[in-house]
Amino acid sequence: MRYALGVEYDGSDFHGWQRLAPHGEAGVATVQATLEEALSTVAAHPVQVVCAGRTDAGVHAECQVVxxxxxxxxxPRSWSLGTTTRLPPSVCVRWCQPVAADFNARFSARARRYRxxxxxxxxxxxxxxQQLSWERLPLDADAMHRAAQALLGEHDFNAFRTVHCQAPHAVRDLQRLSISREGEQVVVEVQANAFLxxxxxxxxxxxxxVGRGEKPEDWMAELLAGRDRTLAGPTAPADGLVFLGPLYPAACGLPAELNL
Structure with missing residues (x-):
């Protein structure tokens, strides 16, 4: 039987999602290794999981799907509750759902969302x-939003990926990128078919x-066209980033919040 899980975690104390030691061997703490250990105890046999999208060290997830x-x-109740009782307080299984044998948490997903x-x-x-980045200088959220709209659509995003990225190409379909102010917080919400x-x-x-006024609004479009990571801004801290979850066709039978 194949099952899908919705997993929530605080990534502060983990070295990212991906298991860094061979299955069953001790290593640095990762979400995947921690989850697999708990699932294996409930199953009474070794369990390996496939996730919708790997997260980096310090990044959190509201609904990672595996x-x-x-x-x-x-x-399903035994899988979700039994596994959660064997997980640290920073990780829980929100739900468990039987799925078709050809369902794949990664390849069946049509989009991913971050905040x-x-x-x-x-x-x-x-x-x-733990879930906030901090900027002491005033930010113009409206200017950031306007600048971001030039990135929507299918483009080569080489200017915005790390040199360590292993993806074979940098073409992605950026479907949504909005920036808004909520009191003292500036909130960035982004959706794409996949991310680098x-x-x-x-x-x-x-x-x-752009928000600090150090670059003009049209600079983002210039970066995109130039495809040169060395000309873009620094990598923002991991603390403020939450993987909201993937989106799937309704036919996959997952909770409505994940329907495309």
Whole structure:
């Protein structure tokens, strides 16, 4: 039987999503290794998972979707609650759903969504600091939003990926990129068919220069056309980034919040 899980986690204490040691061997703490260990205990056999989108060290997830296979007879409730009781407080399984044998958490997804929150005030945060980036200089969120609209559509995003990115090409379809102010916070919401390594954080890092007035609004379009990472802004910190989750065709039978 193949199952899909919705996993929520605080990435602060993890070295990213991807397991860094061979399955079953001890290594640095990653979300994948931690989840697989808990699932394997519930299943009473080794379990390996495939996720919708790997997250970097310090990045959080509201609803990471994974799939795994098991012959163990367990109810969805037993999978979700039994696994959660064996996870640290920073990780939980929100739901479990049986899925078709050809469902793939990564390849069945049609889009991914992220949110980046920036506390924009003179004093650093104390409360909620694990899910907030901080910028002390005033930001013009409207200017950031206008500049970002030049990036929408299918483009080569070489200017916004890390040199360590292993993707075979940098063409992505950026479907939504909005920036708005909510009191002291500037909120960036982005959706694309897929993302490059550090793409969201690199986009935010460049948009911050526009928000501070250090670069004009049309600079983002110039960066996109130039395809040169060395000309773009710095990579924004991981703290403020949350993977909201992937989107799938309704036929996959997952919770409505994940329907495209």
């Amino acid at each position: 799939h795994f296979d098991s012959e163990a007879v367990r109810t 980046y929150r920036i506390l924009n005030r003179a004093v650093r945060p104390a409360l909620g600091r 390594h550090h793409m969201v954080r690199n986009l935010v890092g460049s948009l911050l220069l």
